[in-house]
Amino acid sequence: MRWVALLLAVAVPLPAMALSCMPYNAISAYRDAAKSSDDYVVVLGDLRFDTRKLPKVDWNNQEDTKPDNHLTGRITGKSLTRKGFTNAFERQIDINVQCLGPWCAGLAQGTHLVFLKRENGAYLLETNPCGGFAHGDPTPAVLKKIEGCMRGERCDPMISDR
Numbered sequence: 001m002r003w004v005a006l007l008l009a010v011a012v013p014l015p016a017m018a019l020s021c022m023p024y025n026a027i028s029a030y031r032d033a034a035k036s037s038d039d040y041v042v043v044l045g046d047l048r049f050d051t052r053k054l055p056k057v058d059w060n061n062q063e064d065t066k067p068d069n070h071l072t073g074r075i076t077g078k079s080l081t082r083k084g085f086t087n088a089f090e091r092q093i094d095i096n097v098q099c100l101g102p103w104c105a106g107l108a109q110g111t112h113l114v115f116l117k118r119e120n121g122a123y124l125l126e127t128n129p130c131g132g133f134a135h136g137d138p139t140p141a142v143l144k145k146i147e148g149c150m151r152g153e154r155c156d157p158m159i160s161d162r
């Protein structure tokens with residue numbers, strides 16, 4: 001029986017295999033950004049970029065999918081302070097839409113809660129197929145929890161985002 005399972009595992013072609021990710025919500029992203037040695041800015045705003053530059057997977061040539069796909073965008077909104085999302089924030093940003101094999105991050109224009117890495121006066125948004133630092137259309141409950149995290153309140157990623 002073990003041999004059958006092994007044969008099936010080896011015989012299944014790569015496209016039929018699925019990417020398995022642990023749940024990654026905005027609270028998890030906040031905690032990761034907060035404990036990082038990098039400097040992050042949390043922004044709630046309208047994200048705009050050229051959607052034609054998003055990676056497109058050629059399923060017949062999956063090995064050609066680049067792991068890092070860089071583009072530029074703009075976010076207009078408010079950055080997070082201890083009082084909530086209160087500071088006006090409008091910047092051009094760099095975006096890295098990452099792919100893991102043939103699976104690429106999904107990113108759309110519109111309202112997002114983003115965690116921007118700040119380096120040398122520039123801002124970078126990184127996202128990947130398992131989550132990353134862009135969370136589209138956050139609910140009021142999510143925003144309230146993120147504001148609480150910033151104030152030092154309980155910041156448990158296992159608490160539902162909804």
